[in-house]
Amino acid sequence: MDTTRDIEALIDLMARLPGLGPRSARRAVLHLLTKRDAQMRPLAQMMGQVARDVRTCLNCGNLSTSDVCSICDSNKRANGQICVVEDVGDLWAMEKAQVFQGRYHVLGGTLSPLDDVGPEDLGLPRLRDRIAAEGVTEVILALNATVDGQTTAHYLAGELADLGVAVSGLAQGVPMGGELDYLDDGTLRAALSSRRPL
Secondary structure, three states: OOHHHHHHHHHHHHHOOOOOOHHHHHHHHHHHHHOHHHHHHHHHHHHHHHHHHOEEOOOOOOEEOOOOOHHHHOHHHOOOEEEEEOOHHHHHHHHHHOOOOOEEEEOOOOOEHHHOEOHHHOOHHHHHHHHHHOOOOEEEEOOOOOHHHHHHHHHHHHHHHHHOOEEEEOOOOOOOOOOHHHOOHHHHHHHHHOOOOO
């Protein structure tokens, strides 16, 4: 066994994680190696357990240890609203803020011709089935304010128009506590076009 090669292989694997480059991955690996019993072994054990036990919810696409996540399983969440998000991280952000009490639908991405992601990759038939089966009255498109996110939102709004449900999107513009001088042009443009009477 070549120890140096194994450590370099671990660094290469860590460097593939979002937010970690080669230097950050090297620092993380060297830190873990100096704290094997306190951090590295428990981390490896927990990663193995999560890899074995966590699966994708068959209904919404959330992560869970059962086939259907606790949000989809809760009758209290069946209020006629489905919030469509790009990925599980967005779902968790909404849940952490405790601002939405309905159910979710995780697309698993956005339309992106450059990345070869088309409508068939977004699981639209499953969303349509859920709208019919769950008595949904409103679909909230909570997609990121990026070009791909907004393109996907417009596409979904068009596809859902014939289902007789209200389709809405998140407001965009000046954030709470934001100062106009620090905002980018796109945010100011969205804020002005989405203005409302006071």
